[in-house]
Amino acid sequence: LLTSARQTEARFSSVDLNALVRELERMLQATFPKTIDFKLELEPDLSLITADKSQIHQVLLNLCVNARDAMPDGGVLTLLTSITPGADLTEMFTGVMAENYACVRVRDTGIGMSRQVKSHIFEPFFTTKERGKGTGLGLSVVYGVVNNHRGFVQVESEPGAGTTFIIYLPVKHVAAEQLGPDRTGAPRQNIPQTILLVEDEDMLRELGISILESEGFRVLAARDGVEAVALFETHSDEIGIVVCDLGLPRLGGREAFLKMKENRPDVRAIVASGYLEPAIRSEMLKAGVIDTIQKPYDFNDLLAKIRSIIAPPPVADDHPELF
Numbered sequence: 528l529l530t531s532a533r534q535t536e537a538r539f540s541s542v543d544l545n546a547l548v549r550e551l552e553r554m555l556q557a558t559f560p561k562t563i564d565f566k567l568e569l570e571p572d573l574s575l576i577t578a579d580k581s582q583i584h585q586v587l588l589n590l591c592v593n594a595r596d597a598m599p600d601g602g603v604l605t606l607l608t609s610i611t612p613g614a615d616l617t618e619m620f621t622g623v624m625a626e627n628y629a630c631v632r633v634r635d636t637g638i639g640m641s642r643q644v645k646s647h648i649f650e651p652f653f654t655t656k657e658r659g660k661g662t663g664l665g666l667s668v669v670y671g672v673v674n675n676h677r678g679f680v681q682v683e684s685e686p687g688a689g690t691t692f693i694i695y696l697p698v699k700h701v702a703a704e705q706l707g708p709d710r711t712g713a714p715r716q717n718i719p720q721t722i723l724l725v726e727d728e729d730m731l732r733e734l735g736i737s738i739l740e741s742e743g744f745r746v747l748a749a750r751d752g753v754e755a756v757a758l759f760e761t762h763s764d765e766i767g768i769v770v771c772d773l774g775l776p777r778l779g780g781r782e783a784f785l786k787m788k789e790n791r792p793d794v795r796a797i798v799a800s801g802y803l804e805p806a807i808r809s810e811m812l813k814a815g816v817i818d819t820i821q822k823p824y825d826f827n828d829l830l831a832k833i834r835s836i837i838a839p840p841p842v843a844d845d846h847p848e849l850f
Contacts, residue, residue: 542578544629544696545569548606551587555604559591562601570609574698576629582672583696589669590633590692597637597690607632611695619805620679621818625697628678634691640684645802648682667823669694674825682802718795718837719767721745725755725783726772726799731824735770738826744833752778759787759794767837769796770829772822773803781811788815797832799824 552565587606594604609630616623640648648666669692673680677697684690722744726732729750736746747762749755752775759766769787773780780798787794798811801822808819818832 538579538581539577540580541575542580542583543573543575544583544608544631545573547580547584548587548608548631551584551591552606555591559595559604560601563595563598564601564603566603566605568605568607573608573610573629574627576696576698578676578696579672583676586669586672586694587631587633589666590694593666593692594633594635594637594690597635597639602636602689605632605634607634610698613697616679616695618809618812619681620695620808621820622677623679624677627698628695629698631694631696632691633694634689636689639686639688639690641686642804645682645684648802670821674821681805719765720837721747721762721765721767722833722837723747723749723755723759723762723766723769723771725749725752725769725775725780727751727775728772735824735826738830739833742830751776752780752783755783756786756790760790763791767795768817768833769794770820770833771796771798773798773800781807784811784816785814795836797829797836 548567548569552567556565591604591606598604607630609632611628611630613623613625613628616628670680673694673696679695681693681695682690683693720743722739724732724735724739724746726735726748727750732748732750736748739746745765747758747766749758754777755769755771755775756778759769769784771780771784775783778786780800784794784796784798787796792815794815796816797818797820798816799820799822803811803819803821811819817836820829820832
């Protein structure tokens with residue numbers, strides 16, 4: 528279920544985002560309450576993208592329905608398109624591969640949301656709506672579809688100040704820069720193959736342990752920041768990488784990472800969050816975190832990141848990896 532949106536077979540073709548947004552706006556004008564006004568601000572020279580038109584339509588529809596629900600007394604729903612250089616996104620997101628991204632903003636003047644709510648909105652079954660009025664799957668599907676298109680989602684919101692969802696979709700791909708695991712090109716040599724997994728949700732922690740151990744890694748697991756720091760201090764020399772959720776009880780993930788860094792300045796870490804503010808992500812990278820990953824976990828993505836950081840280079844005569 529967590530990956531259903533990613534696994535749905537997509538039918539990619541050239542898509543005119545401006546035409547898609549105009550078509551959506553006409554449909555919503557006819558179906559949304561008359562207390563909601565619409566405003567379009569479209570980039571006139573917007574490039575075509577390669578995408579599944581119906582899936583992107585569903586993403587924008589989900590966001591517009593959420594915007595409607597956030598304005599029970601009416602308001603303004605604005606749809607904007609633009610082009611953003613990939614270079615402008617590298618501090619906010621990992622995996623920026625395209626030279627340019629087509630950008631769609633869905634902005635409302637509704638009730639907004641707190642930072643705490645914002646940190647959970649992409650998690651399946653999380654909803655702020657009354658029982659029976661929402662499944663909590665809308666935004667997790669948005670995230671899954673956009674991720675499947677190698678794009679990104681950003682959220683800007685404050686209580687009482689409305690919400691803006693920003694979707695970035697690649698226009699043109701460029702070759703990824705092949706750097707070493709510490710983003711400096713340094714080779715991986717004699718890095719311990721033990722992972723410290725810090726996750727307070729029991730099901731995710733147990734699933735993570737099972738998957739990582741099945742891939743040949745030794746796993747130490749902690750359920751909160753205090754336990755994680757204690758484990759790290761005891762096994763510091765054995766741990767090759769820390770995978771740490773930011774929203775932890777007792778001691779937050781950021782604070783736990785900084786305490787580990789005091790103990791061992793060269794600690795390698797990947798931090799995870801349901802939604803990571805771009806400014807906080809930039810701060811974490813500057814503090815020494817190697818990478819970030821979005822929750823709900825895509826374990827294939829997580830494994831690829833871990834292998835790129837601590838797994839030994841492949842041996843020429845070794846057997847191919849089997850799945």
